[in-house]
Amino acid sequence: xxxxxxxxxxxxxxxxxxxxxxxxxxxxxxxxxxxxxxxxxxxxxxxxxxxxxxxxxxxxxxxxxxxxxxxxxxxxxxxxxxxxxxxxxxxxxxxxxxxxxxxxxxxxxxxxxxxxxxxxxxxxxxxxxxxxxxxxxxxxxxxxxxxxxxxxxxxxxxxxxxxxxxxxxxxxxxxxxxxxxxxxxxxxxxxxxxxxxxxxxxxxxxxxxxxxxxxxxxxxxxxxxxxxxxxxxxxxxxxxxxxxxxxxxxxxxxxxxxxxxxxxxxxxxxxxxxxxxxxxxx
Numbered sequence: 001x002x003x004x005x006x007x008x009x010x011x012x013x014x015x016x017x018x019x020x021x022x023x024x025x026x027x028x029x030x031x032x033x034x035x036x037x038x039x040x041x042x043x044x045x046x047x048x049x050x051x052x053x054x055x056x057x058x059x060x061x062x063x064x065x066x067x068x069x070x071x072x073x074x075x076x077x078x079x080x081x082x083x084x085x086x087x088x089x090x091x092x093x094x095x096x097x098x099x100x101x102x103x104x105x106x107x108x109x110x111x112x113x114x115x116x117x118x119x120x121x122x123x124x125x126x127x128x129x130x131x132x133x134x135x136x137x138x139x140x141x142x143x144x145x146x147x148x149x150x151x152x153x154x155x156x157x158x159x160x161x162x163x164x165x166x167x168x169x170x171x172x173x174x175x176x177x178x179x180x181x182x183x184x185x186x187x188x189x190x191x192x193x194x195x196x197x198x199x200x201x202x203x204x205x206x207x208x209x210x211x212x213x214x215x216x217x218x219x220x221x222x223x224x225x226x227x228x229x230x231x232x233x234x235x236x237x238x239x240x241x242x243x244x245x246x247x248x249x250x251x252x253x254x255x256x257x258x259x260x261x262x263x264x265x266x267x268x269x270x271x272x273x274x275x276x277x278x279x280x281x282x
Contacts, residue, residue, distance in 0.1 A: 011060050030147065060077075067079040122135075132169075202247050210241055
């Protein structure tokens with residue numbers, strides 16, 4: 001029973017789902033000035049967690065054939081056939097997404113709208129050039145749902161938070177693709193950035209890290225964050241620029257992997273967590 005349940009949880013990508021849920025909840029805390037209504041915050045947390053898990057499960061299902069051809073992913077539950085036939089996961093992921101959208105509607109129509117757009121973006125044109133753009137939209141959905149659950153205004157703070165995600169997503173994904181470039185190519189995934197020369201792709205990662213740093217600082221000036229956020233944004237931004245600059249020097253896959261790992265919780269998770277703590281302490 002435990003092993004069977006564990007396989008289905010694995011399909012939902014719990015680490016990625018946890019990060020998306022964290023940034024969505026932190027966005028809700030920011031929208032509430034550090035102290036949002038706990039009832040709305042709880043509903044938002046459940047909606048974002050269910051929606052993120054459901055979308056991750058659905059993308060796992062859609063990517064199963066490509067995953068089976070890649071060394072990095074061939075041991076996942078679907079490509080390894082630990083869950084077979086793959087359609088057995090569809091009732092679970094469909095139920096999670098439906099429940100998440102229902103909760104989003106209860107929170108606010110805008111939450112439902114952006115949640116539905118995020119679901120659509122997550123599942124369209126997988127492993128194509130469009131995936132990168134759609135990933136930005138899908139990655140912004142938890143922030144939009146969380147923020148608009150508490151504050152129904154589309155303002156500059158929300159804009160810069162989404163802009164931060166818009167730059168973070170390609171930096172996160174492209175550093176992973178750079179670190180496993182040969183794996184993607186042999187699996188037949190011939191899309192940017194693996195179709196570029198490695199050195200040129202790394203230069204773009206450096207540029208993205210600098211842009212990400214700049215946006216994180218701009219967010220300070222267009223919001224009500226205090227010194228704690230400013231200090232942490234500088235520390236994390238400098239660490240990111242340093243990591244990508246080191247990658248430019250070495251051009252080693254292991255350093256690209258380190259950039260990828262840094263972008264996840266150490267960067268995005270801590271930065272959003274700091275946003276919420278900063279406003280709570282003010």
